[in-house]
Amino acid sequence: MDIDPVEAAPGQAFPRAFLRQRWEDLTFLHWAVAPELVAPLLPAGTRPDTLDGLSHVGLIGFRMVGLGLGRGPGVPYLGSFWETNVRLYSVDGAGRRAVVFRSLDASRLVPVLVARVTLRLPYLWSAMRLDRDGDRLTYRCRRRWPGPAGTASRMEVRVGAPIAEPTPLEHFVTARWGLHTRAYGRTLHLPNWHPRWPLHRAELLHLDDELVTAAGLPAPAGPPVSVLYSPGVPVRFGPPVTVGPGRRGRS
Structure with missing residues (x-):
């Protein structure tokens, strides 16, 4: 499949913002997987999105900052927290490419409860922190609730040079x-x-992770095919729309 490097979505102006937030200090680890392996884990009406015949599993650690509703300010204290997610890549019948979260560990309990109730997202409450030593970042996560309690992840990376033009x-x-x-x-x-x-x-530099397997996926085979870092971006979410009927399958 091909992706236009200047897709329409980045320039899209939502009539109203449903949520606002900022994502900071992100590390992205990705492994290639066969699309038929992840297809059963995707919502009805979507299928695995692929590149060169392969789909991918992502493990992403970052800091959520200033989460808030609409045009309002970020919620004090509760609106900023650490998060680590396990995600897959999907496309629906209308051609909308997206992510599907298998788990989202977050360090604040109230946002976890709200997201689980409103959008049925698989948020989990965990203890987390990020340690920084120059260009070395270490993300730590240990799950509290709902479980499996004690499921943990530790990843350490060294940040390198900025990327002028990303690869496909x-x-x-x-x-x-x-x-x-x-x-x-x-x-x-x-x-x-x-x-x-x-x-x-x-x-x-180091990875000791149980989140991927706890999310119902096989343990990664070998090193990740991509390791990336970003200092972050501001984000706006528009209101959700219903995906039309469709069947899972290969893209």
């Missing part, structure tokens, strides 16, 4: 302006807008 793979796993989720008997597409990522290549 680097673009594929980061140029995502929406998510698919299943809530209250419907598959929803929740669109978002953010500037193009300022990306850096990164080196994985």
